[in-house]
Amino acid sequence: MAAGNARIVRYIVFAAFFLGVLYFISNNQGYRIQSDLYNVGKTQPVTQPLEKEQPILNSGSGLASSEPLDTGAKLGGTSSDGVKIGGDGIGKSGSTVPGSGISNSESDSTKGSTRPPPGTPKQQTDLGEAAMAMTPNDHGWNDMLGTAPGPRMNATFVTLARNSDVWEIARSIRQVEDRFNRRYNYDWVFLNDKPFDETFKKVTTSLVSGKTHYGEIPHEHWSFPEHIDQEKAKKVREDMAQRKIIYGDSISYRHMCRFESGFFFRQELMMNYEWYWRVEPSIELFCDIHYDPFRYMAEHKKKYSFVLSLYEYVETIPTLWDSVKKFMKNYPEHIAEGNSMGFLSDDGGETYNKCHFWSNFEVGNLEWLRSKPYIDFFESLDQDGGFFYERWGDAPVHSIAAGLLLPKEDIHFFNDIAYYHVPFTHCPTGEQTRIDLRCHCNPKENFDWKGYSCTSRYFDLNKLDKPQGYEEQE
Ligand SMILES: Nc1nc2c(ncn2[C@@H]2O[C@H](COP(=O)(O)OP(=O)(O)OP(=O)(O)O)[C@@H](O)[C@H]2O)c(=O)[nH]1
Ligand SMILES: [Mg+2]
Numbered sequence: 001m002a003a004g005n006a007r008i009v010r011y012i013v014f015a016a017f018f019l020g021v022l023y024f025i026s027n028n029q030g031y032r033i034q035s036d037l038y039n040v041g042k043t044q045p046v047t048q049p050l051e052k053e054q055p056i057l058n059s060g061s062g063l064a065s066s067e068p069l070d071t072g073a074k075l076g077g078t079s080s081d082g083v084k085i086g087g088d089g090i091g092k093s094g095s096t097v098p099g100s101g102i103s104n105s106e107s108d109s110t111k112g113s114t115r116p117p118p119g120t121p122k123q124q125t126d127l128g129e130a131a132m133a134m135t136p137n138d139h140g141w142n143d144m145l146g147t148a149p150g151p152r153m154n155a156t157f158v159t160l161a162r163n164s165d166v167w168e169i170a171r172s173i174r175q176v177e178d179r180f181n182r183r184y185n186y187d188w189v190f191l192n193d194k195p196f197d198e199t200f201k202k203v204t205t206s207l208v209s210g211k212t213h214y215g216e217i218p219h220e221h222w223s224f225p226e227h228i229d230q231e232k233a234k235k236v237r238e239d240m241a242q243r244k245i246i247y248g249d250s251i252s253y254r255h256m257c258r259f260e261s262g263f264f265f266r267q268e269l270m271m272n273y274e275w276y277w278r279v280e281p282s283i284e285l286f287c288d289i290h291y292d293p294f295r296y297m298a299e300h301k302k303k304y305s306f307v308l309s310l311y312e313y314v315e316t317i318p319t320l321w322d323s324v325k326k327f328m329k330n331y332p333e334h335i336a337e338g339n340s341m342g343f344l345s346d347d348g349g350e351t352y353n354k355c356h357f358w359s360n361f362e363v364g365n366l367e368w369l370r371s372k373p374y375i376d377f378f379e380s381l382d383q384d385g386g387f388f389y390e391r392w393g394d395a396p397v398h399s400i401a402a403g404l405l406l407p408k409e410d411i412h413f414f415n416d417i418a419y420y421h422v423p424f425t426h427c428p429t430g431e432q433t434r435i436d437l438r439c440h441c442n443p444k445e446n447f448d449w450k451g452y453s454c455t456s457r458y459f460d461l462n463k464l465d466k467p468q469g470y471e472e473q474e
Contacts (some may be wrong), residue, residue, distance in 0.1 A: 130149030130150040131150070132150060132291040132292060132295060132296070133290055133291060134290070134291055135436075136436050141290060144183070144288060144290070146183070147183055147184075147185070148183040148184050148292065150292060150295065151295065152184065152185075152186070152292075152294075152295075153274065153275050153292070153294035153295055153297075153298050154272075154273050154274040154275065155186055155187075155273055155274065155275035155276065155277065155294040156186060156187040156188060156189050156210075156213075156270070156272075156273045156275070156276055156277070157176065157181070157186060157187070157188040157189070157208075157210075157276070157277045157278075157279050158188070158189045158190075158191065158264065158270065158276045158277070158278055158279070159172075159188065159189070159190050159191070159278070159279050159280065159281075160190075160191045160192070160256065160259065160260065160264065161190060161191075161192060161200075161281060162192060162194070163192070163194070163196060163197045163199070163200045165281045166199060166200045166203055166204070167203075168281030168282040169190075169204065169279075169280075169281045169282075170203055170204065170207060171281070171282055172279050172280065172281055172282060172283045172284075173188070173204060173207040173208060173279070174207060175283070175284055175285045176279060176285060177207060177208065177209055178285075179285040179287065179288055179289050180285070180288075180289040180293075181208070181209055181210065182209050184209075184210075184292060185209045185210040186210045186277075186294070187208075187210040187211040187212070187213065187273075188204070188208045188210060188211070188212050188213070189212075189213045189214075189215065189267075189269045189270060189273075190204060190212065190213065190214045190215070191215045191216075191217055191264060191267060191269075192214070192215070192216060192217065193216070193217045193222040193252075193255070193259075194216070195216055196214045196216075200214075201214055213269045215267050215268065215269040215270075217259065217263070217267065221259055221262075221263040221267075222255045222259055223255070224388065225382065227383065227385065228385055228388050228389075229385075232389060233388040233389060236388070236389055236390065236391075237249045237250075237251070240315075240391065243315070245313070245315050245316065245391065246313070247391065248315075248316075248391055253391070254387055254388055254391060256394075257387060257391070257392060257393050257394045257397075258382070258387040258388075258394075260359065260394035260398075261378055261381075261382075261387070261392075261394040261397040261398065262375075262378040262379075262382060265366045265369040265370055266369075266370060270366060273366055274365065274366055274367055275294045275297065275298070275363070275364070275365060275366065276362070276363070276364055276366055277293070277294070277362070277363045278359065278360065278361065278362040278363075278364075279361075280360040280361075280421060282421070282422065283360065283361070283419065283420060283421045284419065284420040285417070285418060285419060286418035286419070286420065286425075286427060286439045286440050286441035287416065287417070287418040287428065287434065287437035287438060287439035287440075287441070288437050288438045288439075289416070289417060289437075290416075290437070293305070293363050293414060293417065294363065296412075297363055297364075297365065297412065300412070301409075301410065302365075302410055302411070302412040303364060303365040303368045303402070303406050303410040303411070304357075304362070304364045304365070304368070304398070304402040304406065304410065304411050304412070305362065305363045305364060305411065305412040305413070305414055306357035306358065306359075306361065306362065306411070306412075306413060306414070307358075307361050307413070307414050307417050307418075307419045307426040308357070308358040308361065308419065308421075308424050308426045308447060308448075308453070308455075309355060309356065309357050309358060309399075309453060309454040309455050309457075309458060310355075310356070310358060310424070310447075310452055310453055310454060311353070311354040311355060311356075311452060311454065312354040312355075312356050312393065312395070312396045314354060316390060316391040316392065316393060317352075317354075317386070317390060317391075317392055317393070317396055318390060319384070319386060319390065320352065320381075320386055320390070320392055320396060320397075320400075321351060321352035323380070323381050323384040323386060324352070324381070324400055324404075325349070326380065326384070327376070327377055327380040327381065328349070328404070330380065331373070331376055331377075331380070334372075334373035334376060334377065334404075334405055335404055335405070336404065336405055336406050336407050337407065338407045338408055338409070339403060339404050339405070339406065339407060339408060340402070340403035340404070340406075340408040340411060340458075340461060341403065341404065342457070342461040343355055343403055343408075343454065343457050343458055343461050344399070344400060344403045344404070352400075353454075354396075355399070355454035355457060356393075356395045356396040356398075356399035356400070356454070357395065357398065357399045357402065357411075358395055358421070358424070359393075359394050359395040359398045359399070360395075360421045361417075361419050361421065362398070363414070368405075368406070373405045374401055374405060377401050377404075377405065378397070378401075381397065408461060408462055409462075411458075413455065413458060413459075413464075415428050415429070415433070415467060416428055416433065416437060418434075418437070418439050418441050420441070424447045425441060425442075425445040425446060425447055426446065426447060426448060427439065427441035427442065427443050427445055427446040428446075428467070429443070429446060429448060429449070429466075429467035429468070429469050429470050429473060430467045430468050430469050431443070431469070433467070443473065444473075446473050448470070448473065449466075449470045449471075449473045449474045450473070450474065451474075
């Protein structure tokens with residue numbers, strides 16, 4: 001009996017050992033399969049319907065290529081012997097596609113990175129020829145996976161940020177990349193009144209598909225100008241603190257507003273570009289952007305654009321309009337014919353109705369901001385001291401400038417760029433638009449047609465048809 005029991009125990013031990021070996025082998029294989037898949041996915045997401053259009057566009061390098069990084073390098077243009085020759089073929093940012101083995105940043109943070117490009121290697125040799133798909137009926141509308149065809153503008157994203165903003169700006173970049181820039185690879189300029197730290201550079205460079213640049217703002221662009229009476233400015237801050245005016249007691253917020261009003265566009269790094277798209281920390285983009293807004297601006301001769309507009313908090317700008325009127329009197333030659341005074345004033349310019357475009361989102365033309373009319377405008381306002389004796393924001397400053405110095409047709413409303421910056425949302429009006437653009441915003445949160453928005457005024461002034469369904473959102 002004892003011997004029988006021992007035999008049974010031996011069988012059980014043997015069976016357990018055998019099962020253990022089987023389990024180990026199968027698990028091990030599973031791991032290898034997973035890791036292979038992962039590699040493939042990194043190069044080329046397996047779900048993409050790529051083969052359809054690849055053969056002609058891909059210089060013969062199809063999806064099945066066993067040289068994924070090579071394929072990525074070809075985004076920058078490849079000579080016949082396979083040597084990388086840079087990205088002239090697809091514009092400035094095309095030369096910097098990650099995965100080409102070349103660092104995509106001025107910082108050291110991506111050196112040695114073998115990360116594949118964010119878009120698939122679908123690449124057209126005739127990038128400059130392609131028309132933009134603006135509606136679902138246009139050719140190429142659904143080509144949202146590869147690098148976008150078409151020329152690139154001389155454009156950059158621009159963000160003013162502190163090192164402590166890194167995770168908030170990381171969220172914004174991720175959204176901008178996912179919804180737009182992974183297909184376009186535009187550059188990104190980061191500006192700061194202090195040196196950026198390594199974490200900031202590393203994290204942001206890893207997220208941006210174009211080149212990243214980091215600039216430190218010169219002291220004279222982030223300090224009190226000599227003509228400011230420090231005592232007077234201090235009293236204002238104390239008074240605003242007592243009255244609980246948002247950021248009313250902050251010195252740095254005032255430097256920020258003055259910098260955004262008068263200096264960001266003439267930073268050394270920004271001088272390399274003609275177009276900018278401003279991005280702030282913690283914003284959201286809710287819809288796919290199927291076309292290049294920079295190119296849209298250029299082709300339609302726009303100079304300034306917005307997605308949200310509203311009334312300014314009057315306590316922050318009590319004498320701004322007086323200052324503007326002084327400028328108009330001193331520089332009548334700068335006031336554009338057919339301007340948007342009707343957006344800014346309800347009485348022909350006597351008083352300001354506080355309407356402004358919300359400048360935490362802007363796509364605009366840097367040459368315009370660097371032009372004499374704009375510089376004269378900024379300097380005239382700056383002399384009056386309201387950035388420090390009050391708390392003038394860059395939003396009303398930019399908006400009044402755009403409203404007076406530009407013909408009204410130069411200002412564009414991007415209905416199809418769905419956007420959030422606390423606490424307002426622009427969610428495109430019209431269900432079909434939201435479906436076509438694969439939006440994830442709640443239309444009920446759209447601010448455009450609510451009483452505190454000025455967007456209706458913009459539509460009325462420009463005699464534009466409001467999108468279908470706007471009445472239901474008022
Ligand atoms: N380098 C630097 N950037 C700043 C400073 N203050 C604000 N910023 C940046 O300037 C932009 C505007 O500042 P915000 O604090 O977002 O101002 P806001 O949008 O009016 O207010 P919020 O509702 O807080 O977003 C953001 O991109 C900030 O990261 C500062 O002191 N230094
Ligand atoms: Mg902000």
